[in-house]
Structure formats: structure tokens, C-alpha cells
Amino acid sequence: MRRVRGLRLAAGLLAVGLTLAACGGSGDDSGNTATPGSGGGTSAAGPKMKVGMAYDIGGRGDQSFNDSAARGLDKVKAQYGLDVKELEATAGESPAQKEDRLRQLADGGYNPIIAVGFAYSESIGKVAKDYPEIHFAIIDDFTEGTDTGDNIANLTFAENEGSFLVGAAAALKSKTHNVGFVGGVNTPLIKKFEAGYTAGAKAVDPSVKVQVKYLTQPPDFGGFNDPGKGETAANGMFDAGADIVYAAAGGSGSGVFKAAKAKGKLGIGVDSDQYNLPALASVKDVIMTSMVKRVDLAVTDFVTSVHDGKFAAGNKVYDLKAGGIEYATSGGKIDDIKTKLEEYKAKIVSGEIKVPAKV
Amino acid sequence: MGRFSPRSILLGLAAPIGALIFAALVCSVILGVTGHSPIDTMDAMVDSLTKPRLGPRTFVNSLNSATTYYLAAVAVAIGFRMRLFNIGVNGQYQLAAMVAAALASASWMVGAPSFLRIALTLIAAMLVGAAWAGLAALLKVTRGVSEVISTIMLNAIATSLITFLLSPDRMGAVDPSGNDTRTAKIDVGGQVDGLSYPGTGSKIYGLVFLAVLVGLAYWFVLSRTRFGFELKATGLSEEAAVASGVSVKRMVVYSLLLSGAAAGLVGMPALLGDIYTYSSQNFPSTVGFTGIAVALLGRNHPLGMGVAALLWGLLDNTANSLDVAGVPKEIVAIMQGVIVLSVVVAYELVRRYRVRLEQRDVGRALGTTKAPVNADAEEVPA
Numbered sequence: 001m002r003r004v005r006g007l008r009l010a011a012g013l014l015a016v017g018l019t020l021a022a023c024g025g026s027g028d029d030s031g032n033t034a035t036p037g038s039g040g041g042t043s044a045a046g047p048k049m050k051v052g053m054a055y056d057i058g059g060r061g062d063q064s065f066n067d068s069a070a071r072g073l074d075k076v077k078a079q080y081g082l083d084v085k086e087l088e089a090t091a092g093e094s095p096a097q098k099e100d101r102l103r104q105l106a107d108g109g110y111n112p113i114i115a116v117g118f119a120y121s122e123s124i125g126k127v128a129k130d131y132p133e134i135h136f137a138i139i140d141d142f143t144e145g146t147d148t149g150d151n152i153a154n155l156t157f158a159e160n161e162g163s164f165l166v167g168a169a170a171a172l173k174s175k176t177h178n179v180g181f182v183g184g185v186n187t188p189l190i191k192k193f194e195a196g197y198t199a200g201a202k203a204v205d206p207s208v209k210v211q212v213k214y215l216t217q218p219p220d221f222g223g224f225n226d227p228g229k230g231e232t233a234a235n236g237m238f239d240a241g242a243d244i245v246y247a248a249a250g251g252s253g254s255g256v257f258k259a260a261k262a263k264g265k266l267g268i269g270v271d272s273d274q275y276n277l278p279a280l281a282s283v284k285d286v287i288m289t290s291m292v293k294r295v296d297l298a299v300t301d302f303v304t305s306v307h308d309g310k311f312a313a314g315n316k317v318y319d320l321k322a323g324g325i326e327y328a329t330s331g332g333k334i335d336d337i338k339t340k341l342e343e344y345k346a347k348i349v350s351g352e353i354k355v356p357a358k359v
Numbered sequence: 360m361g362r363f364s365p366r367s368i369l370l371g372l373a374a375p376i377g378a379l380i381f382a383a384l385v386c387s388v389i390l391g392v393t394g395h396s397p398i399d400t401m402d403a404m405v406d407s408l409t410k411p412r413l414g415p416r417t418f419v420n421s422l423n424s425a426t427t428y429y430l431a432a433v434a435v436a437i438g439f440r441m442r443l444f445n446i447g448v449n450g451q452y453q454l455a456a457m458v459a460a461a462l463a464s465a466s467w468m469v470g471a472p473s474f475l476r477i478a479l480t481l482i483a484a485m486l487v488g489a490a491w492a493g494l495a496a497l498l499k500v501t502r503g504v505s506e507v508i509s510t511i512m513l514n515a516i517a518t519s520l521i522t523f524l525l526s527p528d529r530m531g532a533v534d535p536s537g538n539d540t541r542t543a544k545i546d547v548g549g550q551v552d553g554l555s556y557p558g559t560g561s562k563i564y565g566l567v568f569l570a571v572l573v574g575l576a577y578w579f580v581l582s583r584t585r586f587g588f589e590l591k592a593t594g595l596s597e598e599a600a601v602a603s604g605v606s607v608k609r610m611v612v613y614s615l616l617l618s619g620a621a622a623g624l625v626g627m628p629a630l631l632g633d634i635y636t637y638s639s640q641n642f643p644s645t646v647g648f649t650g651i652a653v654a655l656l657g658r659n660h661p662l663g664m665g666v667a668a669l670l671w672g673l674l675d676n677t678a679n680s681l682d683v684a685g686v687p688k689e690i691v692a693i694m695q696g697v698i699v700l701s702v703v704v705a706y707e708l709v710r711r712y713r714v715r716l717e718q719r720d721v722g723r724a725l726g727t728t729k730a731p732v733n734a735d736a737e738e739v740p741a
Contacts, residue, residue: 090688092643093643095633095634097675100416103413103416121536122641187539187540217523218640221639
């Protein structure tokens with residue numbers, strides 16, 4: 001047996017080397033690799049629901065967006081005993097590779113399949129058409145005609161509402177009547193954060209000054225992962241009189257907090273409750289609050305709906321009302337203004353305050 | 360001393376195949392140390408080419424990737440032949456693809472005949488690529504700025520320029536999703552049809568033939584024209600070229616312009632055959648650097664780079680299958696890195712061995728095999 005596999009290894013090497021030659025040689029035992037290796041060896045027991053997850057660049061362990069989705073997946077995995085397969089994107093890859101990733105999950109019998117991030121919008125639209133019996137979900141995108149269909153759920157978030165509340169918190173806490181906004185990349189999505197933040201700050205204090213800075217312009221998406229740029233931008237804002245800066249900048253946020261700590265100012269986190277992230281433990285005392293985007297909730301809701309046979313296609317918006325958006329209170333720095341924030345929250349939920357989504 | 364004697368072919372193949380085997384060994388060790396089975400990894404790679412549905416799709420995707428990688432490699436190789444290191448292929452092709460995408464989707468183009476539209480798009484891409492590389496050439500011949508530095512910096516400038524131009528009030532279009540910035544979509548008249556392949560819905564880029572044509576042109580110009588001879592001569596020995604009346608400055612400008620023009624074509628197969636828009640989110644963004652690796656592995660040879668491009672495309676497109684099989688797909692990047700490093704070393708070893716063989720041949724012809732032919736013979740590791 002060993003010798004046979006050794007031979008196969010040699011054949012495989014040749015196949016890679018000559019690229020085409022070995023196509024016919026080794027298709028005889030394809031059952032061998034079909035079982036996922038990383039499970040617990042329990043795959044033989046009963047028909048488990050198989051959930052496929054395609055992450056964006058960074059994948060599990062990015063301390064932010066993807067990790068939040070992973071938390072949701074872990075929860076439902078424990079709850080329902082799922083068989084999960086997690087794949088992740090490579091930086092700079094072509095759309096064909098994104099499409100291939102989703103097709104591999106579909107061909108592997110995974111249903112439902114969750115695509116994390118708007119980068120999958122084109123590919124999920126194409127793939128879902130070819131697999132009408134599989135339920136798909138995409139997080140952060142809803143584009144009529146691109147990624148909509150009878151078997152696609154579009155899970156989006158009202159980031160502007162959460163940003164409104166942290167904007168209000170910033171204005172309530174600011175002593176200099178001057179607050180800052182650091183956006184990672186100047187995309188329409190991040191502008192939605194800015195719009196809510198500015199509106200919230202102005203609702204509390206119409207005279208407040210809001211400084212706005214984006215770290216990079218697309219197609220340079222480095223601004224989501226460049227703490228150095230975040231630090232420079234935040235320093236500039238603190239020097240210009242701001243005392244609280246909101247970092248809607250993914251991994252660059254740590255630089256903003258570093259600058260705040262060095263200057264004795266405050267920062268506001270994004271996506272996760274960043275006060276509690278181990279990677280930010282050294283700067284957590286300057287994280288006043290965070291605008292929490294419950295991607296985990298969207299994932300658990302979606303998987304549960306498929307599990308219970310209640311899949312619903314179309315756009316589901318996770319807003320303050322649905323509990324998909326929150327502000328974090330860890331650290332206790334906003335306990336004194338919590339009642340005021342809850343008032344604003346109630347007004348947004350009731351529709352009395354309409355938060356703008358565009359600058 | 361024929362160029363295609365069995366010995367010279369064997370020697371030519373020894374380095375890349377040796378490097379490949381060495382890279383496979385290194386990867387096996389890394390996989391073994393991290394607790395993954397190298398054999399299962401190989402199985403997954405082979406499966407990704409042989410399973411129904413998956414196999415044909417992987418093949419088509421690999422061929423498509425290889426098409427773009429090959430064009431990038433030719434662009435890099437044109438520079439290499441002149442001892443010029445054009446690291447700016449990445450910026451050149453992105454800027455060219457963006458401008459060409461905007462042009463191809465412009466409203467005044469819509470009525471034009473398909474052939475004319477596609478030809479204009481390709482020409483525009485080549486002109487933009489050449490112009491961007493031309494800046495580096497200009498700096499080099501007028502101010503002596505190393506093209507290594509200037510092309511790297513022009514890469515960064517290209518992304519900023521693209522951002523500036525991609526705004527909806529300039530060359531961009533409003534994106535319906537609101538999550539991306541992109542040019543308007545090129546309609547059917549400006550697209551290049553793909554070729555169907557049995558067993559999959561994915562299509563082979565129609566512009567795969569463009570890559571073949573560019574390869575042929577590269578081969579012809581370099582080995583069958585006076586210009587190609589002068590280019591190679593300048594690369595081999597600048598002094599000798601000057602002595603024989605070649606203007607080095609002129610050659611620098613020409614070769615960088617040609618390199619940039621080839622770079623301009625890199626994004627075209629994907630743009631006109633699959634994506635139909637230049638999108639800051641979804642357009643492949645690192646092909647220029649892949650081209651450097653492919654040119655190194657293929658030794659700037661038109662056929663060698665073709666094989667190298669296919670290998671690279673294949674490795675890249677089996678990554679998802681590895682991910683599915685539970686093998687960290689980063690092993691692909693490690694493998695590619697090791698291949699490039701070991702191939703450079705292997706070529707040098709083979710070159711020294713070849714020099715020794717030639718010296719022995721000369722010695723035998725002169726009847727003085729016992730003593731070294733000349734005092735400064737290269738030392739060969741035992």
C-alpha cells in the first residue's frame with residue numbers, strides 16, 4: 001500500500017510538473033479525500049447538516065469582521081452539531097477563484113452556504129443560479145440583479161444607526177466640543193458610518209466640530225489594516241483639538257487607540273466589542289465604547305432558519321430594532337450617559353429619529 | 360555545439376525540474392512538521408484536476424490564470440533581456456486595464472463594430488501601459504534614475520491615479536451595490552467570447568490566443584530581428600554594444616516601452632472575457648509580481664515561460680481544493696516561493712556545470728585535456 005501511494009506521489013509530482021499529463025491516471029479512488037479531515041471523526045453518524053462558510057481576506061482570526069462571523073458559526077455548530085467547512089479568500093485573487101470556492105462548497109454537499117463580505121456579491125449571484133436547491137447567504141450586500149434570488153438571503157446592517165449612538169456618546173463626553181472620525185477606506189459602506197456618527201454628534205450638540213479623515217482610497221484597501229496610518233490620522237485630530245476619535249477602520253483602529261493612549265484621549269471601537277479583544281488589551285482603557293455589528297447574530301439566525309426549514313430569501317436588515325447593532329458598555333466609561341443613549345436608541349427604534357445613511 | 364543537442368536540452372530541463380522536486384520536498388517537510396500529510400495534499404491537488412465538474416473547471420481556471428501570467432511574464436522578460444528590472448508591470452497593467460475598461464464601456468463606443476471596439480480597447484491598453492513605463496524610461500535616460508526604484512514608486516502612484524480617475528464624475532460609474540468603485544460594464548459588443556470546454560460552464564478566455572501571439576512576437580523579435588539582437592547584446596555587454604554602434608539610451612527607451620505595452624495587455628483577457636469592468640474590489644491586483652516569478656522560472660524563454668505560467672496557474676487554482684481538504688492553502692505560496700528561490704540557484708549550478716563541460720570539450724578538441732584550459736576557469740563545487 002505504501003509503495004502504491006509512493007508511486008502516486010511520484011505520479012502527482014509529474015502531474016504538477018508537466019501540468020497536463022496525469023489527468024487520466026488517478027481518478028480511481030476519489031472517495032478517499034471527500035471526507036473532511038478536520039472534523040472529529042464523527043462524520044459517519046447520521047445525516048448532519050453541512051454548513052459551508054467562505055470568508056473574506058483575513059478569515060478566522062482577523063479580530064474583527066470575519067471573526068464575528070466565525071463566532072456565530074461556532075455557536076450554531078455546538079448547538080446543532082453541524083458539519084462545517086470554512087474556506088477563506090486570498091488577497092488579490094480573481095473573481096473566478098471566489099466563484100470556484102463557492103462551487104466547491106456546493107459540489108461538496110454543503111447547504112446552506114454563507115459568503116462573508118460584499119466581495120462575493122458577483123460570484124454568489126452566478127453560483128446560486130446553478131444550485132437552486134442550496135440556500136445561500138451573503139453578508140453586507142444587497143444589490144438587486146447581482147446577488148438576489150429565490151435562494152439567496154442578503155444580510156445587511158444598519159451601521160449608521162449604531163454610529164449615530166456612538167456619535168451621540170462622543171458629543172456627550174467631549175469636553176472640547178470637537179470629535180474625530182477615522183475611516184479605513186473611502187468606500188460607500190464606511191461613509192454610512194460617517195453619516196450616522198456626524199448626525200449623532202450634531203443631535204446632541206449642534207455646535208460640535210466633527211473632523212473626518214479616510215486612511216486610503218480604493219483600490220488601495222490597505223487602510224483597513226494599517227495601524228501606522230491610523231495613529232498618524234488620530235494624532236492629527238487630537239492636535240487639532242479633538243478629544244474622542246471613532247475608528248471605523250478595521251485593523252487600523254489599534255493605531256488610533258495607541259495615539260489616544262499616548263495623548264490621554266479616548267477612542268471608539270468598531271464591529272466587535274473591542275474593549276474585550278485580547279489583541280487590544282494594552283489599550284483597552286482608552287476604548288470608551290464600540291459600535292458593535294452583530295455579524296454572529298446574522299449567521300446564527302440564518303443557519304437556524306435553514307435548520308428549522310424557515311429560510312427566507314431577500315434582504316434582512318440587522319438594525320437597532322432587530323438587535324443586530326449595539327453599542328458596547330464594557331469598561332463602564334459611558335455608564336453616566338447610558339440613560340441618554342437609551343433615549344436616542346428608543347427614538348431610532350420607534351422611527352422618531354431617522355438616521356441618514358449617506359453623507 | 361548545436362543548440363538542440365540532447366545534452367543541452369537535458370541541461371536546460373535539469374534546473375527547473377530539479378527546483379520543482381526540491382520545492383516539493385521542502386513543502387513535504389513543512390506539511391509533515393505542521394501535522395498534515397504530504398500525500399493527502401498531493402491527492403487533493405490531483406483530485407482537483409480529475410474529479411468530474413471540479414477537474415474541468417480547475418483546468419479552465421488554470422489556463423485562464425496562465426494566460427494573464429504569461430503576458431505579465433513576457434512584459435518582465437523584455438526588460439530582463441536588457442538587464443532592466445521592470446517591477447512596475449503591476450501598476451502598468453492596472454492603470455491600462457482601468458483606462459481601457461472606461462474606454463470600452465464609453466457610450467460613444469457602443470454603436471461601433473465589435474472587432475473595432477476590441478481592437479481599440481487593446482491598443483489603448485498597450486498605449487497606457489507603454490506610457491506609464493515610458494516615464495521610468497525617461498527618468499532613466501535623462502536623469503539616470505534606476506528603473507528599479509522608479510517603477511516601484513510608479514506602482515504606488517498608479518493606484519492613487521486609478522482612485523482619482525475611478526470617481527463617477529471622471530472615468531468611473533456609479534456602482535449599484537454602493538460597496539465598490541468601478542467603471543461601467545462593457546456590453547456584449549465589446550466583450551470577447553470565451554471557448555466552451557466540456558464538463559464545465561466556465562469558459563476559456565478568447566484572448567488566450569492573444570497571449571500566444573504575443574509569445575510568438577516576442578520570440579520572433581528577439582531571435583530573428585536586428586533589433587532583438589541589439590537588445591540582447593546590450594543586455595549581455597553594454598560596452599560591446601556601444602562599441603558596435605548601438606545607442607544604449609535608445610534601447611532602454613524602446614525596451615521599456617515594449618515591456619509596458621505588453622504589460623498593458625495583462626488585464627485584457629480577464630477584462631474582456633470574464634469581469635467586463637475594472638472594479639477596485641474584484642480585479643486581480645498582483646499579477647505583475649507573479650509575472651516576475653514566471654519569467655524567472657521560464658528563463659525568459661517564450662516556451663519556458665508558457666510552461667511556468669501554466670504551473671503557476673495550476674498551483675493557484677488548486678488552492679481552494681487544498682482548503683477543502685483541510686490543508687492550509689498557504690502551502691501554495693510557500694511552494695511558489697521555494698520554486699523561485701531554488702530555480703535561481705539551480706540555474707546557476709547548471710550554468711557552471713555547462714561551462715565546465717564546454718571547457719572540457721574545447722580542451723579535448725585542442726588535445727590538452729590534462730591541464731586546465733585557462734587559469735581563470737570557474738571553480739565548480741565538488
